[in-house]
Amino acid sequence: MLPNTIARAPGSLPLLGxxxxxxxxxxxxxxxxxxLGPLVRxxxxxxxxxxxxxxELVQRVLVRDxxxxxxxxxxxxxxDWLGEGLFxxxxxTHRARRRMMQPAFHHREITRYCRVMAEEAERVSAGWxxxxxxxxxxxxxxxxxGIVARALFSAEVVRSSSREIGESLSVLLPLLARRSLSPLGALEKLPTPAxxxxDREVVRIRAGIGEIIRVYRHDGSDDHADLLTMLLRADDPGAPDGLRDTHIQDEVISVMSAGTDTSAATMSWLFHELARHPEVERKLHEELDAVLTAGPVSYEQTGKLEYTRAVVxxxxxxxxxxxxTMxxxxxxxxxxGHRLPAGTQFIISPRTLHRDPTVFPDPLRFDPLRWLAPRQPEPRQRLAYLPFGAGRRKCIGDSFAWYEMVIAVATIARRWRLSLGARTGGRGRTSAVAKPEARPVTVHDRTKSATTAKS
Structure with missing residues (x-):
């Protein structure tokens, strides 16, 4: 069967598509x-x-083949932005980089990161x-x-530099999707303001990371329990410092890009959903009140937060x-049943797969019980569920992200309830990631509410 028999999306324009x-x-x-069908041009x-x-076709592309x-x-x-990092x-090159990065996401390291996650969630919400x-x-x-910066750079001397890198990230990430899907690549070389x-922010970020690397090398200490120290130890010692530093910059940028915007967007969505679904919020609060004790949320406690994990x-x-993704x-x-030549591009939208009514019944209903016994996901639903990708390119930091979100949500929701202001937009916003519409959020102290109720 030839490719021209495949369904075509309507509305294509000359040159622009x-x-x-x-x-x-x-x-x-x-x-x-x-x-329009399982495969659409x-x-x-x-x-x-x-x-x-x-x-099934997605699994063929990402896993089987x-x-x-x-x-x-x-x-x-x-x-131009990510270089040749793991991402x-x-x-x-990818296999070598993944082997180099894997120890940083070992179970032992994740337990250490959990303390950082709880401390940062408490720091941010304590200011409310x-x-x-x-x-x-x-x-x-x-x-x-804050979480990613502390996991990457534990040395206090570079903390201010990591904040500057984060500021540049907030400028760069919204520009990435536009560049990636631009139909006319030649226009990207024109010196437009964007x-x-x-280019200015890319130079700024790489210069900032380069300075942090120089500080670490000059310090000469192996005491820092962080990702950058692991990278400095693991990278090819036979390569010139300039080349080695470029490799490390690539990995730091990959980790900061993947670990900041995606998790932030997920947690923003989660608190929006809690505000829209009082019954879900009530069950979450009941579990947190029953499981959590005084002090930071711990790695061990996350195993008991079944409903919280289901909400995530x-x-x-x-x-x-x-x-x-592509x-x-x-x-x-x-x-x-279609033979497609080398060079053919494929688009995969995890968000679209997750909302397919033939895979997830009533897909637009927010229902954490889908993930708990006795229901739990069926095999086809597991195939379609791709928040971190699949196969050899699955996100190396998926466990980090899971614990980050569970601990952060538990830390915030144990004390705070969030309510939404008036609607300002539609289904959400897209840049490098999909984010909820911008709406004012009011925070309510649950401890004060409980005290008022008792009195």
């Missing part, structure tokens, strides 16, 4: 492709790409007062940046911040 739809409403556009400018709407695909154009356009590298209106986006970004700003799981399903065939492949 479906760029207008992907720019104006990318979530709605990708969700609309589901009704769209146009990224003059270049065709195929949206995969079937979990992963060796026949690389990461494709979306990631090539990020190379963006291919083949032998009853009735205060906060920007949830900014608060969650501050929280996840291009100049992008359901948030990652219904409001998955990863709205698009792959490119490196040889002729057969998918769904």
């Amino acid at each position: 479906h760029a207008r739809q992907l720019t104006r409403d990318p979530l709605g556009f990708l969700e609309s492709q589901r009704a 769209v146009n990224l400018g003059p270049t065709p790409a195929y949206v995969l709407n079937d979990p 992963a060796g026949s695909f690389d990461k494709g154009r979306l990631f090539e356009k990020l190379r 963006n590298s291919e083949g032998a 007062h009853d009735g205060q209106i906060v920007s949830l986006d900014e608060e969650m970004h501050e929280l996840t940046l 291009k100049l700003r992008f 799981s359901e948030t990652l399903r219904m409001d998955c911040p990863i709205w698009i 792959r490119r065939a490196t040889s002729t492949v057969e998918l769904g």
Whole structure:
């Protein structure tokens, strides 16, 4: 069967393809492709790409036949920013980088990071007062940046530099998706204000990380229990310092990019869902009150927070911040009865798969009980559930992110209840990740409410 028999998305324009739809409403556009079939052709400018709407086809690409695909154009356009780090590298380079990074995410290290997660969640929320209106986006970004920065750089002397890097990240990340899906790559080389700003922030971030590396090398201490120290020990000692430092910069940027915006967006979605679903919020608070004792939320306590973990799981399903990823065939492949040549681009939207009514019944209902016995996910639902990807390219920090979100949510929700102000937008916003619409959030001190109720 030839590719021209595959369903085509309507509305393609000469040269631009479906760029207008992907720019104006990318979530709605990708969700609309589901009704057209398991494999749908769209146009990224003059270049065709195929949206995969079937979990089995997605698993073929990401897991079973992963060796026949690389990461494709979306990631090539990020190379100026990410370099050849774990997130963006291919083949032998990727395997070597993953081996180098893996010890940092060992179970022993995760237990240590959990203390940092609880401390940072307490630090951020301790600055709130009853009735205060906060920007949830900014608060969650501050929280996840603090956690990642402390995991990467434990030395106090570089803490201010890590904050500056975080500021640049908040500028860069919203620009990444636009660059990745731009239909006319030549235009990206023009010195537009956005291009100049992008380049300036990339230079700023790399200079900041380079300075931190120099501080660590000059310090000469192996006492820092952090990711940067592990990278300095693990990188190729035979390579010149300049090359080694570039490699380490790539990895630091990858970790900070993946570990900041995605987790922050997920937690923003989660507190929005709690505010919209009082019964879910009530059950969560009941579990936290029953399980947690005085002091920081601990690694051991997370195992008892079954309903809290289910709330995180359901948030990652219904409001998955990863709205698009891509792959490119490196040889002729057969998918769904269609033979497609090397170079063919494929689009995968975890968020769309998670909202497929043929996979998850009543998919727009926020229901944490999907993840608890006796219901629990069926095999097809597990295939479609991709908050951290799958296969050899699955996020190396998935365990880190899970504990980060569970501990942060438990730490905040044990004391605070959040309520939403008036609606200001539609289904959400997309940049590098999908975020909830901007709405004012009021924080309410649960300890004061409890005292008032008793009196």
